[in-house]
Amino acid sequence: MAAWDLAISVEDLGPDAPPVTLSVASDLHVGGVILKLVEKTQIKRDWSDHALWWEQKQQWLLRTSWTLEKYGIHADARLLFMPQHKPVRLCLPSGITLRLLACFSNPVFQTVMGICRMLNIRRPEELSLLRPIEHKKKKKAKDLDEEIYDLTEVPLSSASRPCLYNGMPAHFADSSQMEAIYKMLSVTQPPPAPEVIAKQYRPASVVDKAHIHGRWLDSSRCLMQQGIQENDQIWLRFKFFAFYDIEPKYDVVRLTQLYEQARWAILLEDIDCTEEEMMLFGALQYHISKVSQSEPQMMSSSAAMDDLESALQSLEVKMEGESSTASEMLETMTAPDLNDYLKIFRPKRLTLKGYKQYWFKFQDTSISYFKSKEESIGEPIQKINLKGCEVAPDVNMAAQKFLIRLLIPAPEGMNEVYLRCENEQQYAQWMAACRLGSKGKTLADSSFQSEIQSIRSFLAMQKSSSSSHGNVPASDESINTHSLVSPRYHKKYKPKQLTPRILDAYQNVAQLSLTDAVMRFLQIWQALPDFGLSYVVVRFKGSRKDEVLGIAPNRLIRIDLGVGDVVKTWRYNNMKQWNVNWDIRQVAIEFEGNVNIAFSCVTADCKIVHEFIGGYIFMSTRSREKSDTLNEELFHKLTGGHEAL
Amino acid sequence: MDDIDAMFSDLLGEMDLLTQSLGQETVPPASPPSTNKEVNFSIGFTDQNESLNELEDTDLDALMADLVADLNATEEKLAAEIQGLKVPSPPPSDLPPPPTDLSTHPASSYASPTSPASSTGSSVSTPASSATSPIPPPQSSKPTKEEIEAQMKADKIKLALEKLKEAKVKKLVVKFLLNDGSAKTLMVDERQTVREVLDNLFEKTHCDCNVDWSLCETNHELQLERTFEDHENLVEPLLAWTRDSENKILFQERREKNEVFKNPQNFYLWKKDKKALKDIKDKDKELLVQENFCGTSIIVPDLEAVLHLKEDGKKSWKQRLFQLRASGIYYVPKGKTKSSRDLVCFVQFDNLNVYYGKDFKSKYKAPTDFCFVLKHPQIQKESQYIKYLCCDDARTMNLWVTGIRIAKYGVSLYENFKTSEKKAAVSSVWTNRSTPSSSNPSTPSPTIKAKSPNQANGHAPTPQPGPISADFGNIPPPPPPMAEILPPPPPDPAFPPPPSLPSKGSPKPSLPQRKLPTNFPPPPPSMDNLPPPPPPPPIDDAPPDFLPPPPPTSGFGSLPPPPPPMSSLPLPPPPASFGRMDQSLPPPPPDPEFLPPPPPEPVFTGGGGGPPPPPPPPPPPAAGGGGGFPRPALRPVGSVKKMPPAPPKRTTPSLQGGGGDGDLMSELMLAMNKKRGAH
Numbered sequence A: 001m002a003a004w005d006l007a008i009s010v011e012d013l014g015p016d017a018p019p020v021t022l023s024v025a026s027d028l029h030v031g032g033v034i035l036k037l038v039e040k041t042q043i044k045r046d047w048s049d050h051a052l053w054w055e056q057k058q059q060w061l062l063r064t065s066w067t068l069e070k071y072g073i074h075a076d077a078r079l080l081f082m083p084q085h086k087p088v089r090l091c092l093p094s095g096i097t098l099r100l101l102a103c104f105s106n107p108v109f110q111t112v113m114g115i116c117r118m119l120n121i122r123r124p125e126e127l128s129l130l131r132p133i134e135h136k137k138k139k140k141a142k143d144l145d146e147e148i149y150d151l152t153e154v155p156l157s158s159a160s161r162p163c164l165y166n167g168m169p170a171h172f173a174d175s176s177q178m179e180a181i182y183k184m185l186s187v188t189q190p191p192p193a194p195e196v197i198a199k200q201y202r203p204a205s206v207v208d209k210a211h212i213h214g215r216w217l218d219s220s221r222c223l224m225q226q227g228i229q230e231n232d233q234i235w236l237r238f239k240f241f242a243f244y245d246i247e248p249k250y251d252v253v254r255l256t257q258l259y260e261q262a263r264w265a266i267l268l269e270d271i272d273c274t275e276e277e278m279m280l281f282g283a284l285q286y287h288i289s290k291v292s293q294s295e296p297q298m299m300s301s302s303a304a305m306d307d308l309e310s311a312l313q314s315l316e317v318k319m320e321g322e323s324s325t326a327s328e329m330l331e332t333m334t335a336p337d338l339n340d341y342l343k344i345f346r347p348k349r350l351t352l353k354g355y356k357q358y359w360f361k362f363q364d365t366s367i368s369y370f371k372s373k374e375e376s377i378g379e380p381i382q383k384i385n386l387k388g389c390e391v392a393p394d395v396n397m398a399a400q401k402f403l404i405r406l407l408i409p410a411p412e413g414m415n416e417v418y419l420r421c422e423n424e425q426q427y428a429q430w431m432a433a434c435r436l437g438s439k440g441k442t443l444a445d446s447s448f449q450s451e452i453q454s455i456r457s458f459l460a461m462q463k464s465s466s467s468s469h470g471n472v473p474a475s476d477e478s479i480n481t482h483s484l485v486s487p488r489y490h491k492k493y494k495p496k497q498l499t500p501r502i503l504d505a506y507q508n509v510a511q512l513s514l515t516d517a518v519m520r521f522l523q524i525w526q527a528l529p530d531f532g533l534s535y536v537v538v539r540f541k542g543s544r545k546d547e548v549l550g551i552a553p554n555r556l557i558r559i560d561l562g563v564g565d566v567v568k569t570w571r572y573n574n575m576k577q578w579n580v581n582w583d584i585r586q587v588a589i590e591f592e593g594n595v596n597i598a599f600s601c602v603t604a605d606c607k608i609v610h611e612f613i614g615g616y617i618f619m620s621t622r623s624r625e626k627s628d629t630l631n632e633e634l635f636h637k638l639t640g641g642h643e644a645l
Numbered sequence B: 001m002d003d004i005d006a007m008f009s010d011l012l013g014e015m016d017l018l019t020q021s022l023g024q025e026t027v028p029p030a031s032p033p034s035t036n037k038e039v040n041f042s043i044g045f046t047d048q049n050e051s052l053n054e055l056e057d058t059d060l061d062a063l064m065a066d067l068v069a070d071l072n073a074t075e076e077k078l079a080a081e082i083q084g085l086k087v088p089s090p091p092p093s094d095l096p097p098p099p100t101d102l103s104t105h106p107a108s109s110y111a112s113p114t115s116p117a118s119s120t121g122s123s124v125s126t127p128a129s130s131a132t133s134p135i136p137p138p139q140s141s142k143p144t145k146e147e148i149e150a151q152m153k154a155d156k157i158k159l160a161l162e163k164l165k166e167a168k169v170k171k172l173v174v175k176f177l178l179n180d181g182s183a184k185t186l187m188v189d190e191r192q193t194v195r196e197v198l199d200n201l202f203e204k205t206h207c208d209c210n211v212d213w214s215l216c217e218t219n220h221e222l223q224l225e226r227t228f229e230d231h232e233n234l235v236e237p238l239l240a241w242t243r244d245s246e247n248k249i250l251f252q253e254r255r256e257k258n259e260v261f262k263n264p265q266n267f268y269l270w271k272k273d274k275k276a277l278k279d280i281k282d283k284d285k286e287l288l289v290q291e292n293f294c295g296t297s298i299i300v301p302d303l304e305a306v307l308h309l310k311e312d313g314k315k316s317w318k319q320r321l322f323q324l325r326a327s328g329i330y331y332v333p334k335g336k337t338k339s340s341r342d343l344v345c346f347v348q349f350d351n352l353n354v355y356y357g358k359d360f361k362s363k364y365k366a367p368t369d370f371c372f373v374l375k376h377p378q379i380q381k382e383s384q385y386i387k388y389l390c391c392d393d394a395r396t397m398n399l400w401v402t403g404i405r406i407a408k409y410g411v412s413l414y415e416n417f418k419t420s421e422k423k424a425a426v427s428s429v430w431t432n433r434s435t436p437s438s439s440n441p442s443t444p445s446p447t448i449k450a451k452s453p454n455q456a457n458g459h460a461p462t463p464q465p466g467p468i469s470a471d472f473g474n475i476p477p478p479p480p481p482m483a484e485i486l487p488p489p490p491p492d493p494a495f496p497p498p499p500s501l502p503s504k505g506s507p508k509p510s511l512p513q514r515k516l517p518t519n520f521p522p523p524p525p526s527m528d529n530l531p532p533p534p535p536p537p538p539i540d541d542a543p544p545d546f547l548p549p550p551p552p553t554s555g556f557g558s559l560p561p562p563p564p565p566m567s568s569l570p571l572p573p574p575p576a577s578f579g580r581m582d583q584s585l586p587p588p589p590p591d592p593e594f595l596p597p598p599p600p601e602p603v604f605t606g607g608g609g610g611p612p613p614p615p616p617p618p619p620p621p622a623a624g625g626g627g628g629f630p631r632p633a634l635r636p637v638g639s640v641k642k643m644p645p646a647p648p649k650r651t652t653p654s655l656q657g658g659g660g661d662g663d664l665m666s667e668l669m670l671a672m673n674k675k676r677g678a679h
Helices: A030-041 A108-119 A137-145 A176-186 A194-199 A208-215 A252-267 A275-294 A296-300 A303-323 A326-333 A424-438 A447-467 A488-494 A495-506 A514-526 A608-621 A632-639 B003-023 B035-055 B061-082 B089-096 B116-132 B137-151 B153-165 B194-205 B235-239 B255-262 B274-278 B284-291 B360-364 B393-407 B411-439 B444-457 B467-472 B479-483 B500-505 B507-513 B513-521 B538-546 B563-570 B571-584 B590-594 B603-609 B621-626 B630-640 B646-651 B658-659 B664-678
Strands: A005-010 A021-027 A052-055 A059-061 A080-084 A085-091 A097-102 A126-131 A149-151 A233-238 A341-347 A357-364 A366-370 A382-385 A388-398 A402-411 A413-421 A535-540 A547-551 A556-561 A566-571 A575-580 A585-592 A596-600 B171-177 B183-191 B212-218 B224-227 B248-253 B306-309 B319-324 B328-331 B343-347 B352-355 B371-375 B387-390
Touching: A021 A030, A030 A052, A080 A085, A085 A366, A097 A108, A108 A632, A126 B467, A176 A252, A194 A488, A208 A424, A208 A547, A233 A252, A233 B274, A252 A514, A252 B089, A275 A495, A275 A514, A341 A424, A357 A424, A366 B274, A382 B284, A388 A424, A388 A495, A413 A424, A424 B183, A447 A495, A488 B274, A535 A608, A535 B411, A535 B646, A547 A608, A575 A608, A585 A608, A596 A608, A608 A632, B035 B467, B116 B603, B183 B194, B194 B212, B194 B411, B255 B284, B284 B411, B306 B393, B352 B360, B352 B393, B360 B387, B371 B393, B393 B411, B646 B658
Parallel strands: A005 A080, A085 A233, A097 A149, B171 B248
Antiparallel strands: A005 A021, A052 A059, A052 A080, A085 A097, A126 A233, A341 A357, A341 A413, A357 A366, A366 A382, A388 A402, A402 A413, A535 A547, A535 A596, A547 A556, A556 A566, A575 A585, A585 A596, B171 B183, B212 B224, B212 B248, B224 B352, B306 B319, B306 B387, B319 B328, B328 B343, B352 B371, B371 B387
């Protein structure tokens, strides 16, 4: 065979270096070309990650046994010899950017699997990559400033699951910097400053949201084919809102990042919620940030450690039970005393105008009051059982007003009672006691002290937020409540108005552990009516106006853009088949009962819609039995389109 | 802590019973009179005394269980006074229903014997005290302390006693109205869930145990009705009833309770047209349940409707567009969009329950009769804090009430459904099996064993398993079960008729032949305590069943058998019960048997009950009132019934036998001491 010259650029020689010219024959296979090339460069190094990229065809020459002829390569081909893994700046759901090596040659689906493996995120099929929102030029400068965590030194491994060390992948145990990165991945970030929230891009309409979903990368093609360059920024996000098999023990990073994505979705109003729900989300964020600072270990302990711990705990309990004497038992049963002079006001009783001072005594779940301390041995003037009552704060630090409003249920209705405390300390104690009482708990309950603590820290918040003007939070004691809610509420309420409302919601979650609080946050998020909807602006066949298609884990919905109403819902389980006509870029779906719909996509490529539908169907095929192996082939079959064939 | 409390409570159980019977204000749901309680207690004592003797051998736990059983039996026997035998007891139990026995019980915890001497001592002391100063329970407590001091480290015990009081476990005797107008009465412990009570009622009524069986609370004054969820505790909502309340607890099938799991499409796809919903495939239904109840988060149907709202304190009804979300009910303010951020919160569900309103069209001039209400469970009378909502049709109302329940209770509803499905499946199998076994009427014991498992639920500590099954037979009231029952016992044909209420009374006779029959005959086995001799024995059997293992309750269920005694019982019941006990005791060696069973903890309470007897006198009146309702039915039954054979058997088993009259306290003391010594 005749030999001819093939020019190949070697990336490692630098952009300005001339291409290396080889003399090849058409029956030479790609592996042989690479061998010749490496010899000619005379550089000794590990070339194993390198491969040839054919620029005109936008294609990697990964089959080393194929000949140049088979690939159809001629002398005019512009070939580039470069590593398959290149660094990218990966923006996590938490908003933090990592620098790590991503695979540029495999389909994005596998690239994501590799990234998730490195970060220790299970169920990588639920995540994907998307192009970032273009920043205005001003912001670009700022991007350079931000701290970037570097993971490019992590060796590439192909093991399906990294071996764990201390509950984290071994590569994070190499150095203290690496451990710090893992901590960043697995511990929730502190609440952002209100200005940071305000500056972020917020989709203002369904159409804006639809544009975001037009940015998803194609899972069946590689990064190189999609124009992603070395050191480009890409976002890693949860794409399919069908979170399978969440196990807090093994899913530390997954849960943390999922929480971050949910939190930002709430803060940026990517998903709508009511004011009450927003306050609860705020309270949970506050609690999570507080607890994650005090017990950061909890999330990162390994499974083995957990088992050991729980074993030890149960042993302890057992021994306690066996060894404790009556006196010890009694000690633990003894509730702290709580009695003091307070003022009471009952709005409904005409006889008691204004606040009157009595000696109050808290017992079991009841409050009794007496004329004076001296008379507290006898019958109380009244005994109020707090069980099942509503407790609300009415506090104004500046005015030194510390009121506890009680709504006590009785057969005739609810009785309103106000208790007035003199100072912060007194208020925190009595408020905590009332809250416990309303839940049917006594002061002997172990949560009494922590309840007092949390009330005081909330009071502290109110104090600081009224004096300073929403500066970056210095400590958890002084979180600006504007950091916990979306900008809409920044305008509606001042921080000190927000504090009591969040505190109100907080009392229901204050006792949750970190994991439980994160799970609760996710549950409430998932229970929102619009949860899991990804929007695409489409044009239905036969319709003259744009409409929005909402893609959810179990259904498709058609939304009228004008009114915002859901016009129609189709569930996947009624779907017989769906087809994409790649030539006219139209998606056609047939449902049972002879229902046929067809639409073209306006804000996203129809491949994205195709992938969403196929992806959700794939998600629903996952089951316990085969939970450990990811059926990649099936995913591609369902989402690949013509390219997969 | 809990364990500790429980232990103490066990020990002190007897004391508590005494004190409670005297002073506690039980909030009896159905029946008003507190007297009933007292009666029960007193009853317990007499029997207990006898049992105590036997107890010496057995362990304290067994005592506890026995006592409880005795109490039940005694209650039932209240009526029996005249007869003097235990037999009558059943009816009484029905009567008393209303009052609740608050007696606290520690029972379960006590089981742990380790608690040793101190605990035993305390328990003993209580009884003793009671014995000494029978009249005022409270006083009794003092004596106990003294005794304790003598024997044990007094200080600790005193403290413990105080704690125990705090930890008292409340018990109520509750009357459950059945569809046929009859009633069943059970003692319910505050720790028991509705599910457990339902299981006890299943055993008592022989119903088909399907998933629709429910307990409903009716509020007479507000014309409300609510189906309890199976995971709820029953006692707590009953305690909210006012003393003079005419509220009732119904035991009936409610389709709507689990409808969302049977036809989820009607709730989650409510917007679709009816035909599409009807044609939905089973696998799609399954998928819907999976999607909405088995994920990380429970999904609440996204309901939206124009409902009529009765404005606070006003008579008029105003229309508003409401939306249901997991976090509460919202409405769209005038001139605003339906966007989430504009919604105004109407209510959240933390402190509210949802009720069906009955006949609101005439009561409140509601636009339709399809109304539901949201209120704090403790509110029992008209109040501005009650939210009244009115729907255009029944479907909308059910949609909303179910949706609210899902939002409020979440996954518990689904778990309840699965549990009740299992129960239904098991019981159907069970009945099949049992029937055959029952076929051998004569051989009670074998059958019993087979059934015994079920009984396990009940206290059924009794030695003879067979009886237990018999208990079932007693229950017959529900027709369906009857059928089932019948088959097995070929011979009985004659009996079949008795079914319903009468059945209770009649059952005995009939029972023997049928499945029940086995029970009846065996009744003795159950030991319930009851004194064999008297005809009523059947009652006894019943009690055991009820008595669920859990310490507390136990068994008042005895209702069925007693009929005859009933008539006599009515007035005297409370006091009578005591007397009965005594009477019964003598003959009944059976009681003793009970003791042996080792049931567990419950015993204590029983013990407590014992002492009080003397004081009971006052109760009688109350009891009479309480009894009034039930009695009617019962009496007839009673008359019908006879006290068949069963009793005798029991007697045989009875351990203590005769002891009867002796002071429970002293007996207990002895037993305790022995035990202590052994340790």
